[in-house]
Amino acid sequence: MKLNNKKKFAIICSGGSAPGMATCVISFVKKCMSEGVTPIAFANGFEGLHDNQIVTLSNNFGLNFLDDGSALIGTSRCSKFREDTKYRKHCVEVLKRHGIDALIVVGGEGSYKGALDLAKLGVKVITIPATIDNDIPSTSYTVGFDTCLNTVCRVVSEVNDVFVSHHGIALIELMGKGCPDVTVRSAIANNATYMVTKYSKLKPEGFLKVAKAAFAKGKPNVTFLVTEKLYPSEGDKSLKAIAKWLEKETGCFTRHVVVGYIQRGGRPSARDRLLANYMVNIAVDQLLDGKYNKAICRKARKTTSMDLTKAVAMKRKSGNRPLVSIFNKINQE
């Protein structure tokens, strides 16, 4: 074991849980131990940091949980941290009290902003992207996205079994917080009939037209994959109401299916475990090299890092829009 001037690094998981967060924590412990750094964790995100919910970590920590789908040390969404400067300053005090040299924040967009807030107060931070939404502009992949996609693919296949049998119409609603990545990738992978995203919203009549055309082509069933939170809005019906209306219009078995929190659980895929492991190792290496206030990212098949302020300011350049229109067009022909 190397001796690293008794450095102490801490880790928190923050925001919505994502498969692979546990892998991040375990990789952190192993890497720190191998570098002679003392690893520390705070349970339950920024809230746990504020409340000094320290977790004792040792080389044995989580050894039975290498494939755990939870956040292992807990995570939370913490509105107080965002809204209250005093709350954030208290977090800094807790870190100082424990003599922590740097903090790794594992989480999504909101957690990145939180990490930047701490950086502005003088804390040395590095962020690891972990969210099923894949909506962090500075990285092509987030930890948890691949597992979520695999879960959605399996669930949609299983739902399809039912709707093929009944020659029915399924309106399957997917989590993704406004980011169509999960919808787009899983619609392609499952050969869905239509992907309904912020780029391709349908009126009830639109759903009817697509369904009728698919049945006219001899399809046994119809599958709409719909990103969450698009309905109801601007006087539109809810998806449940649209399903009811479609059933009346077509005479076909029609249901609104919500995949829900299944998307956020499950054993992390091999890809997510590897991504988590590479990212954490690079984060710790960077801290040891005296580099901080960075966001770890995956770009052009490389795991690397960029300035955190720039990462937070980035706007997402999505390639989804053309994919959505090509997919829906091809499927309608």
Ligand code: F6P
């Ligand atoms: O941020 C991840 C996510 O899965 C989003 O896709 C979704 O909107 C949200 O979590 C749901 O979680 P909550 O009920 O906590 O908002």
